Amino acid sequence: xxxxxxxxxxxxxxxxxxxxxxxxxxxxxxxxxxxxxxxxxxxxxxxxxxxxxxxxxxxxxxxxxxxxxxxxxxxxxxxxxxxxxxxxxxxxxxxxxxxxxxxxxxxxxxxxxxxxxxxxxxxxxxxxxxxxxxxxxxxxxxxxxxxxxxxxxxxxxxxxxxxxxxxxxxxxxxxxxxxxxxxxxxxxxxxxxxxxxxxxxxxxxxxxxxxxxxxxxxxxxxxxxxxxxxxxxxxxxxxxxxxxxxxxxxxxxxxxxxxxxxxxxxxxxxxxxxxxxxxxxxxxxxxxxxxxxxxxxxxxxxxxxxxxxxxxxxxxxxxxxxxxxxxxxxxxxxxxxxxxxxxxxxxxxxxxxxxxxxxxxxxxxxxxxxxxxxxxxxxxxxxxxxxxxxxxxxxxxxxxxxxxxxxxxxxxxxxxxxxxxxx
Numbered sequence: 001x002x003x004x005x006x007x008x009x010x011x012x013x014x015x016x017x018x019x020x021x022x023x024x025x026x027x028x029x030x031x032x033x034x035x036x037x038x039x040x041x042x043x044x045x046x047x048x049x050x051x052x053x054x055x056x057x058x059x060x061x062x063x064x065x066x067x068x069x070x071x072x073x074x075x076x077x078x079x080x081x082x083x084x085x086x087x088x089x090x091x092x093x094x095x096x097x098x099x100x101x102x103x104x105x106x107x108x109x110x111x112x113x114x115x116x117x118x119x120x121x122x123x124x125x126x127x128x129x130x131x132x133x134x135x136x137x138x139x140x141x142x143x144x145x146x147x148x149x150x151x152x153x154x155x156x157x158x159x160x161x162x163x164x165x166x167x168x169x170x171x172x173x174x175x176x177x178x179x180x181x182x183x184x185x186x187x188x189x190x191x192x193x194x195x196x197x198x199x200x201x202x203x204x205x206x207x208x209x210x211x212x213x214x215x216x217x218x219x220x221x222x223x224x225x226x227x228x229x230x231x232x233x234x235x236x237x238x239x240x241x242x243x244x245x246x247x248x249x250x251x252x253x254x255x256x257x258x259x260x261x262x263x264x265x266x267x268x269x270x271x272x273x274x275x276x277x278x279x280x281x282x283x284x285x286x287x288x289x290x291x292x293x294x295x296x297x298x299x300x301x302x303x304x305x306x307x308x309x310x311x312x313x314x315x316x317x318x319x320x321x322x323x324x325x326x327x328x329x330x331x332x333x334x335x336x337x338x339x340x341x342x343x344x345x346x347x348x349x350x351x352x353x354x355x356x357x358x359x360x361x362x363x364x365x366x367x368x369x370x371x372x373x374x375x376x377x378x379x380x381x382x383x384x385x386x387x388x389x390x391x392x393x394x395x396x397x398x399x400x401x402x403x404x405x406x407x408x409x410x411x412x413x414x415x416x417x418x419x420x421x422x423x
Contacts, residue, residue, distance in 0.1 A: 002048045002060045004041040005067060006420045008393065009053055012073035014038030015401050016050075016385035017370035023301060023329040023379060024370055030362040033385075034401070038076065042391040045419035050385050069422075071395050074414060075403070077365060078385050079148025079392030080346040081372035084282050084303050084333030087138050088131055088166050088173075089156045091122025093339040097311075106312055106340065107236065107264070116156065116190035119338050123156040123166070131169045132176075138336075138344065139179045143423060145345045146413040148392040149180045151376045153230055155189030156338070158200075160208050163187045167212055171219040178423045182376040183221065184228040184258065185212040188238050188246055201242050205249045213253035222254040226377035228279065232260040233269035240268045247276055256377060258303075262286040274298040280375040282333070284318045285309065292319075296327035301375040304367075305335040306352040307343040320357035331371040332364060351408025361401050391420035 014035040017024055024031075039053035041060045049059040062068065096114045100106075109115055123131075142150065152173070154166035167185055174181040187204050191197045209229065213222065221227040229250035233243040237260075247257050256279055261269035263283035270291035273281045281295070282303040295302055304318040323330050332353050336344040343349065346368055353364045373383030382390050397414040398404065404412065416423050 002041060002043055003063050003066070004043050004048060004060050005065055006042040006069070006391065006417070007039065007060065007062065007066055008069045008071055008076065008395070009039040010073060011038035011071040011076045012036065013075050013400055014040070014385065015075065015077050015365065017366045017383065019384060019386045023299065023374040024366050025329045026324060026327040029324060029330065029366045029371070030360050032362050032365065040076070040385060040393060042420040045391050047385060047387055047389050047391050050387060073399070075396040075398045075400060077394055077396065078369040078383055079394050079416065079418065080146045080368050081376070081383055082142070082147050082150040082334050082346060083280060083331050083372045083375035084305060084335050085150050086153050086155060086335070086337035088135050088152060088154065088169050089119050089123050089338045090126035090131060090134060091119055091338060093118055096339055100313055110236070115339060117158070117193060119156040120158050120192060124159065124162045128165050128169055131166065132172055135169060135173045136177060139173060139177055142344050143179050143416060144413065145347060145411055146394045146416060147179060147346050148394070148416065148418050149376070149378070149382055151182045151184055153184040153186040155186035158187060158190060158192040160203065160211065163208060164211055164215060167215055178418045182226065182228070182378070183216065184230045185209070185255065186230040188231040188242070190232065190237060201245065204246060209249050209253055213255060226256045228258050229255040230258045230260065233267055234260065234263050235265040235267070240272060243269055244272060247272070251276070258282065266291065270294060274300050279377055280331070283308070285316050287319065292323055292326050292328060295323065299329065301329045301331050301371060303331045303333050303375050304353070304357060305333055305341065306356045307349050308335045308341040310352050310356060311341040311343060317356045320353070320359050324363060329371055329374065330367050331375045332367040333372065347404055347412055348408045351405035354405040361405060364405070365401060391417060393417040
């Protein structure tokens, strides 16, 4: 008999990916546990009972320390997980957005001095305190829209000092507010104007990666928690050989791997990622059929970013239906960043996934809870409403799962609980 410190009851519809070992793939992504008149009981930030209210009540004994919350007949799901963000940066690129509205492409804007390197000057000029303050504001907004865990990348400093400052800002933000962050070191996001690519890759491998690993260990990462190294492997950015060299050094230093791949052109990064056991490959608008088969035979998660293709006003989107039908493990992320996707709302990404990627509501929820958790190395801990899992829970101001994409431009989140505490 559990004596819970939190009980959420009177749940109209309790919806969660069911418990399995490993990520959900193929048609199983659409098979959710859906319970009417549900309840959840939590002790010490963990779920101890979850299911029909009549059954949960038999497993618990409320005390004067139990906080009881009525969901008032609303929808309850796991907290949303964003496996791809660039939330630490300074400055903005609103002018580029308007240029795209007039027909300029991402590549044309980058060639004219825009794109990733356009954010470098403002980010380099910002202090650590300024970056942290901006990050706190963004994370507060993300939390209000139901994101309870997220990955966060560096990549707008593009120098030893600024990339390390961005990484330390992410590590401090993880400690200083409730939304949990998984850090990713990504100096290989673009080539800074002052260096040639070959020289910059050498600096990343020789100097920046070892310094990042040392900083991560200082904050308690790598030995017990996964932290990542990422590379933008695409035309005009980093080659497959660059990516392999950076990955090999990252792995030697204890960092796990993820890659921006096949956004514009396929260079072979998906197969490399699968061969090296990377946690995720992200974007995939230009993925080849043989690489889809490679993903379906691996545990590497395909992280799709429909907000980016929407924000860039592209006609082409990642082939989610093919990936799912071929048995790949698919997750969804926001790609929140200053230029190519200034969207942090996962409910909106949910709607875009249904509208543009032709995913069902059930698949979209799995993709931004259980599968997103596996994309950041935490699939056995978060992303499901199941006994033993962390009590990251959201109450929606909705009656059923199918209403999420229907109301994607609103904020449909009513209450958010992180580790069993309302935040």
